[in-house]
Amino acid sequence: MASSTPSDVAGSKSMAGPSKTDLDGHNLPPSPAPSSPRNGRRRYALATELVYTEGKDQYGASSIPIYQSATFKQSSASGGQQEYDYTRSGNPTRTHLERHLAKIMNANRALAVSSGMGALDVITRLLRPGDEVITGDDLYGGTHRLLTYMATNQGIIVHHVDTTKIEAVSARLSEKTAMVLLETPTNPLIKIVDLASIAQMAHDANSKALVVVDNTMLSPMLCNPLDLGADIVYESGTKYLSGHHDIMAGVIACNELSIGDKLFFTINSTGCGLSPNDSFLLMRGVKTLAIRMEKQQASAQAIAQFLESHGFRVRYPGLRSHPQYDLHWSIARGAGAVLSFETGDAAMSERIVEAARLWAISVSFGCVNSLISMPCQMSHASIDAKTRRERQMPEDIIRLCVGIEDVTDLIEDLSRALVQAGAVTVTMDGFHATGTAAELGKIPLAQD
Ligand SMILES: Cc1ncc(COP(=O)(O)O)c(C=O)c1O
Numbered sequence: 001m002a003s004s005t006p007s008d009v010a011g012s013k014s015m016a017g018p019s020k021t022d023l024d025g026h027n028l029p030p031s032p033a034p035s036s037p038r039n040g041r042r043r044y045a046l047a048t049e050l051v052y053t054e055g056k057d058q059y060g061a062s063s064i065p066i067y068q069s070a071t072f073k074q075s076s077a078s079g080g081q082q083e084y085d086y087t088r089s090g091n092p093t094r095t096h097l098e099r100h101l102a103k104i105m106n107a108n109r110a111l112a113v114s115s116g117m118g119a120l121d122v123i124t125r126l127l128r129p130g131d132e133v134i135t136g137d138d139l140y141g142g143t144h145r146l147l148t149y150m151a152t153n154q155g156i157i158v159h160h161v162d163t164t165k166i167e168a169v170s171a172r173l174s175e176k177t178a179m180v181l182l183e184t185p186t187n188p189l190i191k192i193v194d195l196a197s198i199a200q201m202a203h204d205a206n207s208k209a210l211v212v213v214d215n216t217m218l219s220p221m222l223c224n225p226l227d228l229g230a231d232i233v234y235e236s237g238t239k240y241l242s243g244h245h246d247i248m249a250g251v252i253a254c255n256e257l258s259i260g261d262k263l264f265f266t267i268n269s270t271g272c273g274l275s276p277n278d279s280f281l282l283m284r285g286v287k288t289l290a291i292r293m294e295k296q297q298a299s300a301q302a303i304a305q306f307l308e309s310h311g312f313r314v315r316y317p318g319l320r321s322h323p324q325y326d327l328h329w330s331i332a333r334g335a336g337a338v339l340s341f342e343t344g345d346a347a348m349s350e351r352i353v354e355a356a357r358l359w360a361i362s363v364s365f366g367c368v369n370s371l372i373s374m375p376c377q378m379s380h381a382s383i384d385a386k387t388r389r390e391r392q393m394p395e396d397i398i399r400l401c402v403g404i405e406d407v408t409d410l411i412e413d414l415s416r417a418l419v420q421a422g423a424v425t426v427t428m429d430g431f432h433a434t435g436t437a438a439e440l441g442k443i444p445l446a447q448d
């Protein structure tokens with residue numbers, strides 16, 4: 001059963017308590033699922049690992065059953081030996097998912113919680129008043145909001161720096177640094193952060209500092225931050241991992257088992273573990289991650305090239321014009337499916353967004369449907385206007401989150417929206433960005 005006191009977990013390097021097994025006969029607490037199927041090779045390609053799961057269900061069910069039960073009967077009044085007593089503490093469907101996630105995230109332990117922000121909340125509970133956090137100045141708005149709350153109410157000192165500049169991070173590192181929190185590509189400016197160098201530098205400066213990476217934009221399909229030196233990686237499972245915008249979920253993974261125990265302690269204590277039904281849906285979604293991501297990023301590449309070739313300034317790490325193209329490809333296996341472009345005129349951007357039909361005006365990304373948004377007014381509205389200005393977030397920036405629709409249909413719909421909004425001049429030869437959008441298109445993105 002679940003540990004019930006913080007002292008059970010504090011400082012322990014390995015799993016405490018008697019060894020137990022779950023229904024599939026695996027040791028608990030959950031360890032990564034074995035590579036599939038065992039034939040002497042260490043691992044198959046990720047696309048194979050994503051779909052293969054091992055299970056010894058009594059009926060041979062090929063997909064994990066939903067154990068929709070809050071409690072589990074025990075064999076004796078003293079608690080017995082069974083792993084599960086109460087779903088807040090553990091549930092077989094969630095365990096199955098967590099073991100699968102640990103395998104695909106190259107982690108020793110994975111934990112599934114009720115949202116991406118829930119995951120960050122669990123992680124930041126490792127901090128104590130007076131601790132310092134170094135993080136980016138181009139961050140998801142909700143992350144900024146939680147960190148600001150902690151700085152205001154919980155005595156945490158938060159340094160927002162340009163994490164694309166190693167020296168900016170280095171200048172803030174000290175023995176008080178408890179956490180370095182990174183996102184790459186950043187959302188929505190699509191800047192690239194050198195995860196490996198920063199992790200090394202942070203650990204050299206302070207061996208106790210935890211390097212935490214939000215891998216939501218890339219997913220384990222394209223990047224494994226733990227392999228690059230991160231201590232903890234988390235993702236909004238609401239995005240690529242589930243892929244259909246039908247659940248909220250968060251995933252946390254780490255290699256150090258004592259960290260996993262501390263995170264689990266908070267999850268059990270606060271009750272934010274992912275529900276059995278959502279664990280089932282996330283498990284189902286994860287199986288199609290490779291095929292979705294391959295299609296989405298191929299279309300994103302085509303759309304980024306389309307916009308750039310028509311004179312717009314586009315931010316996408318699949319484009320050679322991205323100033324950190326080489327850095328991105330040194331840490332990731334693909335460019336992902338989120339890109340942004342500018343028009344230099346917020347009203348023009350609004351007209352484009354509102355003229356799109358196939359592209360839904362919606363926050364979030366990673367879904368099979370394509371989405372269009374204006375981050376400053378939508379996903380990042382929780383960052384106040386003054387801070388957005390200081391961080392040089394263009395109010396006119398349009399974010400495109402590419403889905404799995406036919407790419408020709410997507411480009412046609414975008415073209416029509418650009419024409420309808422007056423963002424392009426139409427000639428006999430086609431069309432080209434006009435006005436401020438065209439001027440911006442001539443200015444290369446700054447090399448960070
Ligand atoms: C990069 C990033 N991290 C974390 C989150 C939070 O995830 P969730 O919405 O699942 O709480 C989001 C979006 O919401 C995000 O874009």
Ligand SMILES: N[C@@H](CCSC[C@H](N)C(=O)O)C(=O)O
Nearest residue numbers: 140142363364365378379382
């Ligand atoms: N109203 C929400 C906005 C969620 S934004 C979702 C996603 N991370 C994105 O970048 O689009 C909030 O206040 O958090």
